[in-house]
Amino acid sequence: MAVPESNEFFVDPGRCIGCNACVQACSECDTHKGYSMIQLDILDRSSSPQTIPVICMHCDSPTCAEVCPADAIKRTADGVVQSARKPRCIACNNCVLACPFGVPKMNTGMHLMMKCDMCYDRTSVGKKPMCASVCPSQALFYGTREQIEKLRPSSRPVHEFRFGMQEITTKVHLMVPRRSPLVALDVGAALRLAPAGDISGGEDPLLSGMAEGTFS
Amino acid sequence: MRIENPDSISKSPDGRPIADQPIWREQFPIDWPTDDFRSRRDFTKLLGLTSLAFVVGQIWIAFLAIRRRAAGPLPALQVASREEIPVGGSKVFDYPRAGATCVLTRIAADRFVAYGQKCTHLSCPVIPKPAENCLQCPCHDGVFDLATGHPLSGPPRRPLPRLQLEVRDEGVFAVGVEEGIL
Numbered sequence: 001m002a003v004p005e006s007n008e009f010f011v012d013p014g015r016c017i018g019c020n021a022c023v024q025a026c027s028e029c030d031t032h033k034g035y036s037m038i039q040l041d042i043l044d045r046s047s048s049p050q051t052i053p054v055i056c057m058h059c060d061s062p063t064c065a066e067v068c069p070a071d072a073i074k075r076t077a078d079g080v081v082q083s084a085r086k087p088r089c090i091a092c093n094n095c096v097l098a099c100p101f102g103v104p105k106m107n108t109g110m111h112l113m114m115k116c117d118m119c120y121d122r123t124s125v126g127k128k129p130m131c132a133s134v135c136p137s138q139a140l141f142y143g144t145r146e147q148i149e150k151l152r153p154s155s156r157p158v159h160e161f162r163f164g165m166q167e168i169t170t171k172v173h174l175m176v177p178r179r180s181p182l183v184a185l186d187v188g189a190a191l192r193l194a195p196a197g198d199i200s201g202g203e204d205p206l207l208s209g210m211a212e213g214t215f216s
Numbered sequence: 217m218r219i220e221n222p223d224s225i226s227k228s229p230d231g232r233p234i235a236d237q238p239i240w241r242e243q244f245p246i247d248w249p250t251d252d253f254r255s256r257r258d259f260t261k262l263l264g265l266t267s268l269a270f271v272v273g274q275i276w277i278a279f280l281a282i283r284r285r286a287a288g289p290l291p292a293l294q295v296a297s298r299e300e301i302p303v304g305g306s307k308v309f310d311y312p313r314a315g316a317t318c319v320l321t322r323i324a325a326d327r328f329v330a331y332g333q334k335c336t337h338l339s340c341p342v343i344p345k346p347a348e349n350c351l352q353c354p355c356h357d358g359v360f361d362l363a364t365g366h367p368l369s370g371p372p373r374r375p376l377p378r379l380q381l382e383v384r385d386e387g388v389f390a391v392g393v394e395e396g397i398l
Contacts, residue, residue, distance in 0.1 A: 060227040065246040074248045082248070087256070166229070 018051035022131035064095035
């Protein structure tokens with residue numbers, strides 16, 4: 001079984017209300033062995049209630065797999081990067097340190113890296129991933145492109161990211177304002193925009209950058 | 217997105233095509249369909265089937281031994297007349313069946329020896345050398361004792377199969393095989 005081509009994952013951080021439902025639901029997925037593989041990032045608690053759910057973006061050139069010395073991280077033909085294979089994983093933490101999105105999680109007790117695998121047992125049979133099925137604001141949306149265009153007329157998906165010199169194209173899409181001219185989300189540049197040492201400063205650089213379209 | 221061609225889903229970080237990539241990228245692919253997984257179950261299956269093949273082989277060998285025993289003693293075959301071979305001379309013959317080549321050597325006026333001619337190393341025919349009191353295999357210079365058939369030097373580790381001989385009035389007869397299977 002493979003994940004159907006028509007269904008895609010869209011993350012819309014602007015809609016996230018930080019309810020943690022996805023975090024709870026994630027641990028219910030059978031492929032996650034009872035552990036939650038999603039992380040709810042709180043951007044800057046003092047200035048904003050903004051939260052971002054972090055799921056695996058399923059890169060075309062997965063950095064986690066590139067750095068794996070044991071050849072344990074594999075991507076299936078439908079483009080889903082799977083958790084490390086248990087017989088191969090040596091729990092070296094390379095993937096955890098290398099992933100630009102910070103997705104892989106090391107389970108030291110099990111000596112195994114586990115990560116968001118888009119709930120492969122569910123999506124491969126046509127169901128939604130756990131997080132997308134419970135998200136009340138549909139910040140995590142799993143469906144066809146026609147559906148997302150109809151539901152979010154003022155947003156559009158991007159799936160290109162830049163981390164310094166590294167360019168990444170992903171299977172999962174991030175929703176950005178439709179009027180924003182950005183093609184690729186330059187995360188490295190966004191981090192540089194933040195004043196050094198000033199973490200309390202007003203706007204969140206990533207979100208304001210998106211709104212102003214400072215990224216190309 | 218489901219992409220059938222494995223080459224097109226393997227995108228290396230430098231973006232160059234698969235042909236320009238180092239060989240380890242082909243040997244350790246990230247993509248599941250191009251990886252040659254050997255599961256523990258496959259390995260166990262291989263082990264199980266191999267041991268089963270060994271068991272069947274042992275049963276087959278036992279069956280052959282029983283059949284040979286049931287066939288009774290080997291028939292006597294006249295190899296040569298008593299005066300046909302001079303001392304130090306030898307003669308090649310087939311015993312107990314055609315294709316099982318043996319070599320008879322007269323090492324003394326009243327002593328004959330005969331061995332299977334297949335070297336126990338890699339089955340080359342051995343050549344009697346009565347002057348050096350040995351049989352020599354020319355392939356890898358294996359040497360056997362002419363009196364007993366035991367290996368003296370070179371790669372062979374097992375003795376040559378020795379034929380039981382009877383010297384009767386009418387000639388030299390092969391009547392059986394002492395060891396090994398001819």
